[in-house]
Amino acid sequence: MKIVVPVKRVVDYNIKPRVKADGSGVETTGVKMSMNPFDEIAVEEAVRLKEKGVASEVVVVSIGVQQAQDTLRTAMAMGADRAILVLSEESPEPLAVAKVLKAINEKEQPGLFILGKQAIDDDMNATGQMLAGLLGWGQGTFAGKVEVADGRVKVSREIDGGTEDVSLALPAVVTADLRLNEPRYASLPNIMKARKKPTETLKAEDLGVDMTRRLTVVSVAEPQQRQAGVKVGSVGELVEKLRNEAKVI
Amino acid sequence: MTALVLLDHEEGRIRKSALSAVTAASQLGDVHVLVAGDVAVARAAAAIPGVAKVLHAADAQYAHELAEPLAALIVSLAGGYDQIVAAASAVGKNVLPRAAALLDVQPIPEVVSIVDAETFVRPIYAGNALATVRSSDAKKVLTVRGSAFDAAPAEGGSAPIETVVPATNPNVSEFVAVHLSDSERPELESARVVVSGGRGLQSEEKFHVLEPLADKLGAAIGASRAAVDSGFVPNEFQVGQTGKIVAPELYLAFGISGAIQHLAGMKDSRVIVAVNKDPEAPIFQVADYGIVGDLFEIVPALTEALN
Numbered sequence: 001m002k003i004v005v006p007v008k009r010v011v012d013y014n015i016k017p018r019v020k021a022d023g024s025g026v027e028t029t030g031v032k033m034s035m036n037p038f039d040e041i042a043v044e045e046a047v048r049l050k051e052k053g054v055a056s057e058v059v060v061v062s063i064g065v066q067q068a069q070d071t072l073r074t075a076m077a078m079g080a081d082r083a084i085l086v087l088s089e090e091s092p093e094p095l096a097v098a099k100v101l102k103a104i105n106e107k108e109q110p111g112l113f114i115l116g117k118q119a120i121d122d123d124m125n126a127t128g129q130m131l132a133g134l135l136g137w138g139q140g141t142f143a144g145k146v147e148v149a150d151g152r153v154k155v156s157r158e159i160d161g162g163t164e165d166v167s168l169a170l171p172a173v174v175t176a177d178l179r180l181n182e183p184r185y186a187s188l189p190n191i192m193k194a195r196k197k198p199t200e201t202l203k204a205e206d207l208g209v210d211m212t213r214r215l216t217v218v219s220v221a222e223p224q225q226r227q228a229g230v231k232v233g234s235v236g237e238l239v240e241k242l243r244n245e246a247k248v249i
Numbered sequence: 250m251t252a253l254v255l256l257d258h259e260e261g262r263i264r265k266s267a268l269s270a271v272t273a274a275s276q277l278g279d280v281h282v283l284v285a286g287d288v289a290v291a292r293a294a295a296a297i298p299g300v301a302k303v304l305h306a307a308d309a310q311y312a313h314e315l316a317e318p319l320a321a322l323i324v325s326l327a328g329g330y331d332q333i334v335a336a337a338s339a340v341g342k343n344v345l346p347r348a349a350a351l352l353d354v355q356p357i358p359e360v361v362s363i364v365d366a367e368t369f370v371r372p373i374y375a376g377n378a379l380a381t382v383r384s385s386d387a388k389k390v391l392t393v394r395g396s397a398f399d400a401a402p403a404e405g406g407s408a409p410i411e412t413v414v415p416a417t418n419p420n421v422s423e424f425v426a427v428h429l430s431d432s433e434r435p436e437l438e439s440a441r442v443v444v445s446g447g448r449g450l451q452s453e454e455k456f457h458v459l460e461p462l463a464d465k466l467g468a469a470i471g472a473s474r475a476a477v478d479s480g481f482v483p484n485e486f487q488v489g490q491t492g493k494i495v496a497p498e499l500y501l502a503f504g505i506s507g508a509i510q511h512l513a514g515m516k517d518s519r520v521i522v523a524v525n526k527d528p529e530a531p532i533f534q535v536a537d538y539g540i541v542g543d544l545f546e547i548v549p550a551l552t553e554a555l556n
Contacts, residue, residue: 222377
């Protein structure tokens, strides 16, 4: 079984995002970019399934600008076998990404797509669900555990009050939550090896996908900052403040 | 204009965040709600003031709110609606994007404010920025953040209930089991008071120190990602960007340093109290009241002082 893992290049999670002065978006030039952390988890899960003999090949795909090549290299250094770069403008919308991935599906015919549950830049949490919808496949979103057996995938999903187990017919779409696994660091020899792994470059328009945005950004603003309050010296003082000043107890 | 709100529920109760979705939808026009599952929930939905009609999906395939049949059902009903709305709950986030894809619509997730019928505000970058976006799709599909809209009242309405014709089930998914945390406590996202613990709690055993205080305050218990990753409490306790977004009247943070991703989940609380032994902990920058000290002394003392 082949597994396809889409990966996104985003502002590194350790960087505090800065809103551009003209309010048109968040600054990304000159900022450290990395693989979306949830996508690292997705790559790790696919590589583990290959190591267990469940998967035969792991193909990573990124849809975006030329520099997403670096993100694909990282995924290959983690153990993915080859990569596809689909050139488009930076950070296309989930609907367009899902359509590109549907076209990739026709080309690659994987048994499983594993995606990160959301990208930490636009926080959409939508691409996996949308891809599953377009393909008419089952979706195991917010996965905390994935088991493949007998032509099905059992997914333990993180839900509001606990967990839910679902069983999906293969092929299927899984989206990785935080605790699915702990992604490995790529070792230096593997980073070197990844340089020799093949990357195919395509253009979104060659796949016949309309990338037109449906959402126009009117403005991006900093949220209102909370003011720091006071430090109190004792529990008695705290209780007094909560009762008489804040009136919350 | 009429909006269809997917009203999700747990153990026979409508989620508070779903009631917030009703409030959000009522800002756009008339509100119909869709209830998948038990008839008792459909009856409860009919009592929400402002709901004009309840669509009840009674068929067994909808019993567990699985995304595949439910999205197909929403698509079959969508023709009569200008907006499809749900809470940004686990169910809403699972089902609505799938339905949106089938409708060829780009969904607008986690809406915190509605500017007009085309324009919505949503947080990006873990709440470090707010984007105002305008949708060119004819139909809007949105999930709304519960903490940003008041919950609609539960009583006072009397909407008619209509049983809907099931849509074709894609038959690609099966429900196996659900494991819910047993808890007498209020739901984290709707509690008036939340008592939260972080890495400073040190262990699963020591985390229990928060319980008498939570009992006293009638509070839900939450946790930082560090506490969850360390195995002190299960995943569903996590407050933050990738966990639950809460905005209670009172949020008490014990032994939580205040990582950006945690602040994203609680900074809209009305009053924040922080207890941490590190006076430089970033949590103090958002706290209304802070105490620098040992939480293992302060928590019992606070519990005692509330007697």
